[in-house]
Amino acid sequence: MSERPEGRGGLATVMQRIGRSQAAVIAVVIVVLSAAIAAVNPVFISLTNLFAILLQSSVTAIATMCMVLLMVSGGLDFSIGSIISLSCVVMAKLIGAGYGAALTALIGIAIATACGLINGLIVAKSRCPPIIITLGMLYVYHGLALNVAEGKFLSLGGKFELLGSSRLWLIPVPVLIAVAVALLTWTLLIYVKYGRRLVAIGGNEDAAFLAGINIDFHKITAYTLNGLIAGLAALVLVSRLGSVISTVGADYALRALSAAVIGGVSFQGGKGTVGGAILGVILLGVVYNAMNILGISSYYQSIVLGAIVVAAVVFSNLGALRMRR
């Protein structure tokens, strides 16, 4: 009885095109913004500065892949900032205790993976909203990091410097790691059965359940993978720093969430692309960098970034808003 009138087809296709082209809009914004900044200060488009932007964005880019993976499957993890911090301080502590770099890195990644597994188990088995569960876990992991660091700066003794500062074919290694993580995430979501099932769960959990998909297994493993990627982000982060404190990764959860949202990844699940999210990361990187180059006070940076996030979400919601009338 509630047949959709056929006349809506035209409007619907237009809305859809706008929805799909959010990534394209962001790309245009990046290019125009870059041109404008370069016109004011040509230093911006020097190769050195462009690489600096990518290098500064590498940790955010990796953390953003955590968000993409989870948000596409209808999940969310607010605690990755704390997970990254915990992993970092544990690695620093191990280095301080005389462990080798390779073993330290492995343990650091393993700890982050375990944190992800714990989040996944709680979210899947309790069926509570991940936003609340992971908010709670944010404090738990933060508390653990505080205990490990005991409020001190922990030196890394230059053990990971090689990883952070070396280049391969002119490209900084952290950037290469970020690119690799992004490519793997992209492949997973498009070409791998497991990833397709995550998307299906994000699209409609009830329908996925009725299609025979094991919801708990996929949720738990997705959060575990998310922890693993957060561990990689922590490794790249320590490789770029001389020493760490217990809040070293705190910013990355919100930064990654912002980048994903700017890039068109939906809170409702089932929607979002790795490409879009990476464009979101680059936009954030360009804006940070430009404000530094142009000497804009860091007090304003937060305001500008927040405004971009809000604008991106409002824009991506325009289609849905018009559909409702």
Added chain:
Amino acid sequence: MSEAIISVRALDKRFPGVHALKAMDFDLSPGELHCIVGENGAGKSTFIKLLSGALKPDSGSITVKGARYLEITPHLARELGISTIYQENILAPNMTVAENVFLGRERTRGGVFVEYARSRGEAQAVIDGLGIPLRAEAMVERLSPTEQQFVKIVRALSSQPAVLILDEPTAMFDLTEAERLLKLVNDIRSQGIGIVYISHHLEEIVRIADAITVLRDGVVVARHESGQRVTPTQLALEMVGRPVASVSRTERPFKPGEVILRVRELRRTPGSQPISFDLHRGEILGIAGMVGTGRTEIVRAMFGVDPRAGGSVRREDKGLEIRNPTEAITAGLGFLTEDRQRTGLAVSLSVAHNVSVAGLDRLGRVFLNLARERRLVQSLVDRLSVKTPSLGQEVRFLSGGNQQKVVLAKWLFKDVDILVIDEPTHGIDVSTKAEIHRWMREFVAGGKAILMVSSEMPEVIALSDRVIVIRGGAVAATLSGDEISEERLILSSVGRAGQEE
């Protein structure tokens, strides 16, 4: 009888594709209990929605207490004292009885501060006046369904209405609970309130009604005033009305194949009736019965979506037990749910994603062969003639009929042997409906089987090889071949067939 409190004249309402109510006349006096009966989709709900202001009539008039209106708004209905209790639960479970009773009309001091003690007192007064054992401070979520129904009635009565509309108030109740409610309705009538009462329980209707209006396809086909004797059978026949021959039941010899699915002593809750039946190869088995009798619940429990209290479901030829959806799908079953938007499709995903989701194993062990996916999905889209601009189109932009075809395609992609279909053509236009019906016959012709729940009698009659009629959560009758007639279905659904055989 005294002056009519409501007089409806030539009330008319159309929806796209359906003429829901045709020139309806209706009168109600104070203290009168007027029942409206009819099949699913006869226009009963449309009528009460027009009275309560939930819908706007296309033409006709509604005269309330002498004033004539062309349209009733929810606000006007409240001012006129027309109070409606719908089938769906409209209570806030996290609040007390008293809070629910005065929801939206909170008893306040200075219009700001809620006076809990006063609202509790006033609510309790109404409750005690009706002689119901209910405490005003009880939390609604802790109450039984009957008690919740009482709360709705208390809420409706607390506004001192002139007219009370009840939409299937006893649909979910067992006999004793229904008795309690009927007694209450009787008390309310004696207070001089006019009552419009909708129910499928014809027995209770002939017992309590002052007047009965029978609706069929949006038309009043019979009226029984107080004093006239009428039997449930007579009402049922009036509800069916149309010559049975008008429903095309394609002639086909029923030659059941081997049993493919065996359901034994299936219980949803420890208290529910056990259900047993067999599904054969080459068969469409219909599950009929009035809305709210537990048909959907039975197939959901069968597929393992909801937990069950006991019994077994077995893919007989393969010897596979089915306890959850994963096992059901492994055993070659597919489930088209009643609500395709909520549980059948991921509407924000593409046609291709939706079609392949249950059968991704066909596309590779770890990596997906996307070219193969496109090819297979395209061939299904062509076969079912799904109208979509591309395989990448988001499903939400398709029409209801095409969405249903996408769900069908999903299970064809999975290559299932047994399809469980709940309301195969709900809200779907006539031509697509015919396509889906034709397709269902084709499906079973190849030795597969369909278990179909449907509220539409013509659909049940036209498609089913056998029919199980559900009444009160139990199998009331099993019909096959020539026994499958509209009359027999109705009579078994409302509970007369047994006595008359």
